[in-house]
Amino acid sequence: MAARGLVVAALVSVAAAAVCAAPPARVEALADGDWSRLHAAVAAPAVVVFTTTDCAHCPAAIARLGAAVRQRGAGARLWVVVMDVPPGQDDAALLADAHHAPADRLFAFAGEPARLRHQVNPAWRGVTPYVAWLAPAQAPRFVTGAPPEAEVRAWAAGR
Incomplete structure (x- = not known):
């Protein structure tokens, strides 16, 4: 009986996650100059x-x-x-x-x-995951590697 409850809870959790966010419908190009436009247009x-x-830590x-x-x-x-993987090369797989x-x-x-990485942040040397925290009218904050759990929790709480 307890195992059945866990299975139901897991299914509800998966269904809730699916409702919260739909996966992307298309692959968009990020080309020269796009990063500054994206950052400037951030409304939330x-x-x-x-x-x-091939990044082992990114998923x-x-x-x-x-x-x-x-x-x-x-x-x-x-x-x-x-x-x-450039846009259009293997969009279905992505x-x-x-x-x-x-x-x-x-x-x-x-x-x-290399040029696009430099446009994002000249100090970035290509290590992944590379995370940019964006907020309206603020300079981006960058983290090389997976962000520390405390930083993720603080951001999720709106701090």
Whole structure:
């Protein structure tokens, strides 16, 4: 009986997560100049995770940040940027990848990766996951690697 209750609770949890956020419907290009336009247009808090298809730590970071976005609510967003597959090359696989499902928007680098990384943050050397915390009218905060749990909890709480 207890096991049945756990199964029902797990199914309800999965269904609730599916209702909270629909996976991205398309892969968008992130090309020269797009980062500054995206940052300038941020109307609500957003977390951007830069990843690659072979990043071992990125799926867990994306899942954890997706949960933080849902907890924060109030229009918060999660954007995922894939750096090693250009838009149009394998969009179906990127969209089908369960690791990208928590994202509100899915981008792919369209251009020279080193140049695009430099536009995001000249100090970034390409390590993934690379996380940008965005807020309206504020400079982005960057974290190399998975953000510390305390920072994720503080952001989810609106601090």
